[in-house]
Amino acid sequence: MDGFVADDAYAIGLVTAEELPGVAEELAALLVDTVHAGASLGFLAPLDHGEALAWWRALGPDVADGRLLLWTVRAGADGRLAGTVQLRPAAPANGRHRGEVAKLMVHPADRGHRLAGRLLAALEERAHGLGLRLLVLDTETGSPAERMYAAAGWTRVGSVPDYATDPSGVLHPTTVFFKALGG
Numbered sequence: 001m002d003g004f005v006a007d008d009a010y011a012i013g014l015v016t017a018e019e020l021p022g023v024a025e026e027l028a029a030l031l032v033d034t035v036h037a038g039a040s041l042g043f044l045a046p047l048d049h050g051e052a053l054a055w056w057r058a059l060g061p062d063v064a065d066g067r068l069l070l071w072t073v074r075a076g077a078d079g080r081l082a083g084t085v086q087l088r089p090a091a092p093a094n095g096r097h098r099g100e101v102a103k104l105m106v107h108p109a110d111r112g113h114r115l116a117g118r119l120l121a122a123l124e125e126r127a128h129g130l131g132l133r134l135l136v137l138d139t140e141t142g143s144p145a146e147r148m149y150a151a152a153g154w155t156r157v158g159s160v161p162d163y164a165t166d167p168s169g170v171l172h173p174t175t176v177f178f179k180a181l182g183g
Contacts (some may be wrong), residue, residue: 010082010115012073012122017064021057023072026081028052034105035167040140041103045167067091071122073106073115082110085119087127087135099127101137104145116148128181135181140166141173154179 015023031052035043043052062068066089073083083106089099101123106115127135139145141159150156154177163174 009076010073010110010113010118011076012071012118014122014126015063015070015072017060020060020063020070023081024053024056027056027072027084030081030084030105030107031056033107037108038167039105039145040143040164040166040172041105042164043167044165044169047167062088069123069126071119073110073119075110082107082113083115083119085116085123087123089127089130089132097132098134098136099130099132101135104137116145117152120152124179124181133181135179136176137178138163138174138176140164141175146175149177 028049029052031041031043032047032049035041035047035052036045043055059068059070063070069087069089071085072081074080075082083104085104086102087099088102090096101120104116104119106119124135137149137154138160139149157176157178159173159175161173162171165171
């Protein structure tokens with residue numbers, strides 16, 4: 001994996017297009033577990049593993065073309081997939097200085113190890129290296145993710161009522177954040 005960063009317990013790496021088919025099954029299992037644990041990621045529960053797998057596999061062309069960057073974090077002891085995050089650089093000519101952060105997930109069994117913050121830090125470093133100066137994202141209002149983004153230095157723009165449903169189908173507002181990158 002390109003961009004590999006390790007510590008004693010977890011390793012973060014950027015997934016290449018060639019590697020994506022080999023990790024798609026694990027990513028699908030992570031998505032299913034995270035949605036079933038209540039995370040609002042654009043899917044409803046119960047999420048079928050086959051549907052999740054097809055969704056990950058469909059990202060291959062975007063990863064290959066650089067329209068999507070995808071990181072994973074793995075538990076060092078057994079190499080088990082513990083989390084992921086995505087960066088989608090903006091395509092329009094007037095927006096090539098920005099990118100959107102999406103699908104930040106940490107497996108419920110691996111929460112409490114600051115993996116979300118580590119994934120964000122790896123993404124922000126790479127985004128800065130690509131010349132991106134502004135990142136945006138949205139997350140369910142009132143969720144633990146909202147508190148994590150604020151603690152990681154992201155600026156809250158506001159919220160949009162009834163933006164999306166949680167996995168059980170209940171409407172929730174979303175909070176929009178941005179982060180300006182140095183340089």
